[in-house]
Amino acid sequence: MSGSEPEIQAITADEDVVRVRQLIRKVAVAAKLSLVDQTKLVTAASELARNTLVYGGGGQATVEIVNNGRRAGVRAVFADDGPGIPDLALALSDGYTSGGGLGLGLGGARRLVDEFDIRTAVSEGTRITVTKWAR
Amino acid sequence: MDRVPILKIGEILLISIQVDLEDQTAIQLQEDIADRIVSTGAHGVVIDITALDIVDSFVGRMLSSIASISRVLDAETVVVGMRPAVAITLVELGLSLDGVRTALDVDRGMRILAEASAQRGVRVHADDEDAATEAAP
Numbered sequence: 001m002s003g004s005e006p007e008i009q010a011i012t013a014d015e016d017v018v019r020v021r022q023l024i025r026k027v028a029v030a031a032k033l034s035l036v037d038q039t040k041l042v043t044a045a046s047e048l049a050r051n052t053l054v055y056g057g058g059g060q061a062t063v064e065i066v067n068n069g070r071r072a073g074v075r076a077v078f079a080d081d082g083p084g085i086p087d088l089a090l091a092l093s094d095g096y097t098s099g100g101g102l103g104l105g106l107g108g109a110r111r112l113v114d115e116f117d118i119r120t121a122v123s124e125g126t127r128i129t130v131t132k133w134a135r
Numbered sequence: 136m137d138r139v140p141i142l143k144i145g146e147i148l149l150i151s152i153q154v155d156l157e158d159q160t161a162i163q164l165q166e167d168i169a170d171r172i173v174s175t176g177a178h179g180v181v182i183d184i185t186a187l188d189i190v191d192s193f194v195g196r197m198l199s200s201i202a203s204i205s206r207v208l209d210a211e212t213v214v215v216g217m218r219p220a221v222a223i224t225l226v227e228l229g230l231s232l233d234g235v236r237t238a239l240d241v242d243r244g245m246r247i248l249a250e251a252s253a254q255r256g257v258r259v260h261a262d263d264e265d266a267a268t269e270a271a272p
Contacts (some may be wrong), residue, residue: 014136014157021155021189039189039220043228046191050158094229105192108228 004030004065006078011049011078012058017114020049024076029072031065031072033134042076044109048078048128051105053121056080056126066131073114081125139164141171147248148172148210149241151183161197168201172208177249178255180205183241185216186234195230202235211237211251 007027009020024045028038052059057078059080066075085091094107110116114133136266137160142149148171153162166179182198184190190198213236217225227234238244 014159018155018157025188036220036223039218039224040227043189043191043224046189046193047228050191050193108192108230111227111229112224 005063006064009061009063010058011052011060011080014053017046017049017053021046023061023063024074027065028074028132031074031134033074033132037132037135040112041115041130044112044130044132045076045078047105047109047125048076048130051128052078052080052082052126055085056082058082059125068133071133071135073131075129075131077127077129079125084122084124084126085118085120086122088118092118098116136160136163141167143171143175143177146177146252147181147245148175148177148180149181149183151186152266154162154164156187156194157248160192161194165197165201165204169204169208172205178252179245180210180212181203181241181244181248182212182214183216183244183263184221185218185240187221188218190217190221190225190230192228192230195225195228197230198235199232200272208232213238213243213261215239215244 007023009023010016011020024042025038028041029071033041049061057080059078062077064075066073092107092110109130113130114131117129120126136157137154139150139152139154139160148168150168173175182201198214205212215238217237236247238247
């Protein structure tokens with residue numbers, strides 16, 4: 001089984017967060033993730049898409065099926081050209097929030113996926129890549 | 136933006152969330168429930184999330200706030216119908232839904248509220264008796 005063509009969803013408004021969730025769900029079903037893994041990935045994507053919108057000032061999500069030779073998985077990239085995250089360790093810690101949230105967004109999303117990569121630079125933007133593998 | 140309907144059954148408000156919740160819809164729902172509690176004098180709120188395929192930190196926070204707001208307005212909230220995969224994900228995400236009562240389905244949720252309401256009646260009655268006893272001598 002090979003990968004899939006990446007699908008892109010712009011994140012510029014509230015309803016786009018819902019669209020990202022629906023796209024992730026569709027791709028996760030196609031990659032044959034279990035129901036619990038689908039739910040974890042969609043939940044993580046919801047947190048990350050909201051961050052892209054609220055903190056990044058908008059951006060886009062790119063979603064595709066990937067394959068590491070043994071297993072299929074879903075990879076999603078959340079990218080924005082926003083202000084970036086000045087203190088990454090702090091932003092990843094539970095309970096930290098610069099908005100009105102619970103501070104579970106980034107740290108919580110990281111726990112829900114198998115691979116989590118974050119690149120950010122002040123005033124250049126943030127790019128977060130997450131992967132969830134089928135068991 | 137969708138708006139979630141609020142039904143009134145006796146002294147209870149029943150909200151069954153059937154849409155994929157946008158953040159604004161969730162905020163609107165919070166305000167609508169507060170308004171309806173006050174306008175109807177309802178003592179209980181049942182929120183059915185059977186149709187929700189995820190609960191993220193935003194919706195989790197909304198459920199906690201609704202429970203707190205209801206309590207301040209003299210109403211009890213029960214969240215019912217959470218899917219197993221959603222429960223597993225919520226816990227891993229780190230959300231504990233503090234202060235939110237839950238039940239497996241609408242029936243059980245209504246029963247919890249009926250019992251709470253009955254106890255409320257007993258308590259009021261006991262207070263009255265205390266007052267009467269104190270006043271007697």
